[in-house]
Amino acid sequence: MNIRRVDFAGSGVSDYIEKVRLLNAGETKRYYIITYGCQMNVHDSEHLAGLLLQMGYISCDNKEDADFILFNTCCVRENAELRVYGNVGALRELKERHPGLKIAICGCMMQQQAVVESIKKRFEFVDIIFGSHNAQALPGLLYRALTENGRCMEAHDDEYSIMEGAPIKRDSSFSAWITVMYGCNNFCSYCIVPYVRGRERSRRSADILTEAKQLAGQGCKEITLLGQNVNSYGKDCGEISFAELLRRLNDIDGIERIGFMTSHPKDCSDELISAIADCKKVSRQLHLPVQSGSDRILKLMNRRYTHDDYLHLADKIKTAVPDIALSTDIIVGFPTETEEDFMQTVQLYNQVRFASAFMFAYSRRAGTPAADMKEQVPQEVKKDRLSRLIELQTRCTTEFHKRYIGNVYPVLAESVSKRSSRVISGRTHCGRMVSFEADSSVIGKIVNVKITQLKANTLYGVLVQP
Ligand code: SAH
Ligand code: SF4
Ligand code: F3S
Numbered sequence: 001m002n003i004r005r006v007d008f009a010g011s012g013v014s015d016y017i018e019k020v021r022l023l024n025a026g027e028t029k030r031y032y033i034i035t036y037g038c039q040m041n042v043h044d045s046e047h048l049a050g051l052l053l054q055m056g057y058i059s060c061d062n063k064e065d066a067d068f069i070l071f072n073t074c075c076v077r078e079n080a081e082l083r084v085y086g087n088v089g090a091l092r093e094l095k096e097r098h099p100g101l102k103i104a105i106c107g108c109m110m111q112q113q114a115v116v117e118s119i120k121k122r123f124e125f126v127d128i129i130f131g132s133h134n135a136q137a138l139p140g141l142l143y144r145a146l147t148e149n150g151r152c153m154e155a156h157d158d159e160y161s162i163m164e165g166a167p168i169k170r171d172s173s174f175s176a177w178i179t180v181m182y183g184c185n186n187f188c189s190y191c192i193v194p195y196v197r198g199r200e201r202s203r204r205s206a207d208i209l210t211e212a213k214q215l216a217g218q219g220c221k222e223i224t225l226l227g228q229n230v231n232s233y234g235k236d237c238g239e240i241s242f243a244e245l246l247r248r249l250n251d252i253d254g255i256e257r258i259g260f261m262t263s264h265p266k267d268c269s270d271e272l273i274s275a276i277a278d279c280k281k282v283s284r285q286l287h288l289p290v291q292s293g294s295d296r297i298l299k300l301m302n303r304r305y306t307h308d309d310y311l312h313l314a315d316k317i318k319t320a321v322p323d324i325a326l327s328t329d330i331i332v333g334f335p336t337e338t339e340e341d342f343m344q345t346v347q348l349y350n351q352v353r354f355a356s357a358f359m360f361a362y363s364r365r366a367g368t369p370a371a372d373m374k375e376q377v378p379q380e381v382k383k384d385r386l387s388r389l390i391e392l393q394t395r396c397t398t399e400f401h402k403r404y405i406g407n408v409y410p411v412l413a414e415s416v417s418k419r420s421s422r423v424i425s426g427r428t429h430c431g432r433m434v435s436f437e438a439d440s441s442v443i444g445k446i447v448n449v450k451i452t453q454l455k456a457n458t459l460y461g462v463l464v465q466p
Helices: 011-023 037-056 078-089 090-097 113-122 132-147 193-195 205-219 242-249 270-278 295-300 307-320 341-354 379-401
Strands: 006-008 029-035 055-060 068-073 101-105 128-130 153-155 161-164 175-179 222-226 257-261 285-287 325-332 356-361 408-416 423-427 433-437 447-453 458-464
Touching: 006 307, 011 037, 011 132, 011 285, 029 037, 029 242, 037 055, 037 101, 037 132, 037 175, 037 222, 078 101, 078 113, 090 113, 113 128, 128 132, 153 242, 175 205, 205 222, 205 242, 222 242, 242 257, 242 270, 270 307, 295 307, 295 341, 307 325, 307 341, 325 341, 325 379, 341 379, 356 379, 379 447, 408 458
Parallel strands: 006 161, 029 055, 029 068, 068 101, 101 128, 128 153, 175 222, 222 257, 285 325, 325 356, 433 458
Antiparallel strands: 408 423, 408 447, 423 433, 447 458
């Protein structure tokens, strides 16, 4: 596959940024971004915020104050889409009261032409639409929306390109996302992502390492590498392997923690497991979605491993990295799933005892093979299986968390609790959330916390001296 690599500085986007700046000159304009979906979307929104900042916009805390509202959408499950429709619809009145307000919708939902048509028909007041491959189209579209009133500006580009050097406004100064690859080639039969995010394409390792070094220079302590299937990093363009990338990142001074998501079990190689074991900065939480414990369902899902393959892999990882916290994603109620299939998922759960899990009821996505399978599972059955699994996971998490009580762990202090300014939340190296008393000066630092109790699956601790 031919990937077009574009440098932001030479892309012509800056011309539109300058034009919008001039248009807004003298006036403070405010933006409000609502992001749905996965971390890739959260990170894309950081880039969109970076562009808006350069155009002279500042962020605001509520929609009523905004001159520009942007929805960055997700279509992985139906309820994510329904929320977008509901929330965009609710803006009709605001737009009537504030005609200068510009409204944009971007992201994965906008990669589907039928959805774009329906949005345009239902919400004629939307000014701008662009897809996930087109963040850099925002300045041009905004310029046109501000100067040619009255119709919806659109940009869709299915060409595969990777842009380097684009502006960014990161949400955190000590913990940063770094994209290592875009797209997905796996085509799991239930999943819309490969259709909306395109084929796998990796960034150059040199660009990733430069970004990580720059972040370290700015005081960033933690990086999280992003990709739909990070362990196939590099395969599309003859780059170094993901394991080697981890080793090189591990050598960067100043970076103290390295996380990554998501890994596909079929690509979780011995080389990667050794790299995790050797690289002490690499997170001791490994997210390894299993999706189902039934071989028949796994085959229909096109996951390319079996129940036993997964168990074997989980054992290998736990042996090589004993302090690992394994987490997973599960779908219940995939078409044709019987009670027996579901019980195999429960069995796998009891065998692996995940530290945590995201659990979903199967959601039919038009255009994917599973959507056309006969025998869809009734909603009540899906709901019942989901609640049984959630109950099981709650017990597993409690059991897993108990082992931490009484021990001291380095915790990266992340935020001040909403309930009390003296309570701080942070995460251990294996991704467990811990609350402890301290003042806000610890935010962004790694401090030692002794875990003292577990309440409703939240760990509590006290600050101890190093
Ligand atoms: N690339 C990642 C995650 C992609 S989407 C991976 O392969 O693990 C995140 C999770 O959403 C998936 O792991 C899956 O559990 C869930 N998901 C995807 N499509 C779904 C659908 N149609 N219905 C319900 N859950 C779905
Ligand atoms: Fe979807 Fe499967 Fe790709 Fe993950 S690996 S994004 S679940 S197709
Ligand atoms: Fe959703 Fe797109 Fe992520 S569909 S899960 S926002 S890649």
